[in-house]
Amino acid sequence: MTTLVTGIGELTTQDPERGPLQDAALVVDGDLIAWVGPAASAPAADERIDVEGRAVVPGxxxxxxxxxxxxxxxxxxxxxxxxxxxxxxxxxxxxxxxxxxxxxxxxxxxxxxxxxxxxxxxxxxxxxxxxxxxxxxxxxxxxxxxxxxxxxxxxxxxxxxxxxxxxxxxxxxxxxxxxxxxxxxxxxxxxxxxxxxxxxxxxxxxxxxxxxxxxxxxxxxxxxxxxxxxxxxxxxxxxxxxxxxxxxxxxxxxxxxxxxxxxxxxxxxxxxxxxxxxxxxxxxxxxxxxxxxxxxxxxxxxxxxxxxxxxxxxxxxxxxxxxxxxxxxxxxxxxxLRRTDIGVVAPGNRADLAVLDAPTHLHLAYRPGVPIARSLF
Known part of the structure; x- marks a missing residue:
């Protein structure tokens, strides 16, 4: 089962090869990330989640x-x-x-x-x-x-x-x-x-x-x-x-x-x-x-x-x-923890993601004490 996560206003990948992405999407296959890139280029998937402009960061x-x-x-x-x-x-x-x-x-x-x-x-x-x-x-x-x-x-x-x-x-x-x-x-x-x-x-x-x-x-x-x-x-x-x-x-x-x-x-x-x-x-x-x-x-x-x-x-x-x-x-x-499968949003890594009820990661420090983050899956 594959899931397309789209509508990502800002995607912080922590991947030096990709950097942060705007208007992004990603595809999850089971427990793993299968694809990351611009929303306009996203492949088809079995299911679709639209986060409606919210920011997504690694869990x-x-x-x-x-x-x-x-x-x-x-x-x-x-x-x-x-x-x-x-x-x-x-x-x-x-x-x-x-x-x-x-x-x-x-x-x-x-x-x-x-x-x-x-x-x-x-x-x-x-x-x-x-x-x-x-x-x-x-x-x-x-x-x-x-x-x-x-x-x-x-x-x-x-x-x-x-x-x-x-x-x-x-x-x-x-x-x-x-x-x-x-x-x-x-x-x-x-x-x-x-x-x-x-x-x-x-x-x-x-x-x-x-x-x-x-x-x-x-x-x-x-x-x-x-x-x-x-x-x-x-x-x-x-x-x-x-x-x-x-x-x-x-x-x-x-x-x-x-x-x-x-x-x-x-x-x-x-x-x-x-x-x-x-x-x-x-x-x-x-x-x-x-x-x-x-x-x-x-x-x-x-x-x-x-x-x-x-x-x-x-x-x-x-x-x-x-x-x-x-x-x-x-x-x-x-x-x-000497792990290479978490902490970075990249194909092959675990689909451990957090979605923010905010347009950018800056709100994590900008709105202290406000519960804007939650795990996505």
């Missing part, structure tokens, strides 16, 4: 989220707005709530959050574990996450559980826990943050990442969120796909990113929700670093699943142009 790729959780931490948000500093300690509250939730309860929460994402134009999402912190609970959250996305990340090294010795917990994460979880994950991640008493220093993070790589998992890193640290350079050294947060960077960190294959994933919803300084995206872009945007949707530091909101924040607060921010939220997210 947003949210390459950093923590959707597999139960519970609520709105009180922490209120406390931060009153001046309390975030240090990662509240994660333990979510761990308790998640452990107490049944499989069916977590499955329902995941389904609701996935529907919320799609209603805002997100078509691909990465989901991390990290709210179990035992072998059985980490395995369970990964198994449930894998029911809704192929992009699952083992984050047993999210924080050190209260009352647990760091060395013994790292041994558990890299031993029995990794053995159980690796078959259900594509990636491994670690919260490398010496500024937090709950997270992992560079040596422990290296141990976790090298064990994950030996188990066949791709590497991701939470790095340099709360202060300067080794996370960014460790990620680049080990060839991680992405290092996420990148709020506090030295010149050496920027140089390392510019000279490596690791992308910098910025999460401006976190800075919004913690009242922290925003990353300097302009500095990174001018240095030649690949910059990505994602939500970090989680119960503690960013309870937003809206990629359009991240685009608006990036433009308003981080020095990105609307076009740069949209690329970072689509083709950039695909880079962060």
């Amino acid at each position: 947003f790729v949210d390459s950093h989220s923590h959707l597999a959780f139960a519970g609520d931490r709105a009180d922490e948000f209120a406390a931060r707005m009153a001046g309390e500093r975030y240090d990662g300690g509240g994660i333990a509250r979510t761990v308790d709530a998640t452990r107490a939730a049944s499989d069916d309860a977590l499955r329902a929460l995941l389904a609701r959050r996935m529907a919320e994402l799609r209603a805002q134009g997100t078509t691909t999402v990465e989901i991390k574990s990290g709210y179990g912190l035992t072998v059985d609970d980490e395995l369970r959250t990964l198994r449930l996450a894998a029911e809704v996305t192929p992009e699952t990340t083992f984050l047993g090294a999210h924080v050190v559980p209260p009352g647990t010795d760091v060395d013994s917990y790292v041994a558990l994460v890299t031993g029995e826990m990794l053995d159980a979880c690796a078959p259900h994950a594509r990636w491994i991640d670690v919260f490398c943050e010496p500024a937090s008493p709950h997270a992992f220093d560079g040596e422990a993070a290296r141990t976790v990442l090298e064990a994950g790589r030996a188990a066949g998992l791709g590497l991701r890193v939470h790095g340099n969120q709360l202060g300067p640290g080794p996370g960014v350079r460790l990620a680049v050294e080990l060839g991680a796909a992405s290092v996420d947060h990148c709020t506090h960077l030295t010149g050496d960190d920027v140089d390392a990113l510019a000279g490596g294959d690791t992308v910098a994933t910025l999460l401006p919803g976190v800075e919004f929700s913690t009242r922290s300084p925003y990353p300097d995206a302009r500095r990174l872009l001018d240095a030649g670093v690949t910059v990505v945007l994602a939500t970090d949707c989680n119960p503690g530091t960013c309870s937003s699943s809206s990629m359009p909101f991240m685009i608006a924040l990036a433009v308003r607060e981080m020095g990105m142009t609307p076009a740069e921010a949209l690329w970072a939220a689509t083709a950039g997210g695909a880079r962060a």
Whole structure:
């Protein structure tokens, strides 16, 4: 079954060979894009969808989220707005709530959050574990996450559980826990943050990442969120796909990113929700670093699943142009996941598309908080 999508006022392809197109159309065959070009040249198809002058963009790729959780931490948000500093300690509250939730309860929460994402134009999402912190609970959250996305990340090294010795917990994460979880994950991640008493220093993070790589998992890193640290350079050294947060960077960190294959994933919803300084995206872009945007949707530091909101924040607060921010939220997210079949509207790629109730992509930043984006299929 083929479908012609026509009446596209502006089509952002993110394809360097095509660029943006006006008065465009595309043909979808099953789950794949079969043709892209001017509406006047569109071939026939079995079905037809007329978007009546609206803009179409690649579906947003949210390459950093923590959707597999139960519970609520709105009180922490209120406390931060009153001046309390975030240090990662509240994660333990979510761990308790998640452990107490049944499989069916977590499955329902995941389904609701996935529907919320799609209603805002997100078509691909990465989901991390990290709210179990035992072998059985980490395995369970990964198994449930894998029911809704192929992009699952083992984050047993999210924080050190209260009352647990760091060395013994790292041994558990890299031993029995990794053995159980690796078959259900594509990636491994670690919260490398010496500024937090709950997270992992560079040596422990290296141990976790090298064990994950030996188990066949791709590497991701939470790095340099709360202060300067080794996370960014460790990620680049080990060839991680992405290092996420990148709020506090030295010149050496920027140089390392510019000279490596690791992308910098910025999460401006976190800075919004913690009242922290925003990353300097302009500095990174001018240095030649690949910059990505994602939500970090989680119960503690960013309870937003809206990629359009991240685009608006990036433009308003981080020095990105609307076009740069949209690329970072689509083709950039695909880079962060090392995917070539999403994030770009081109024949052979997945037909993951978002339609905007607007004539141009500029409205994503121009109309923040307005639900103008939705997935097309």
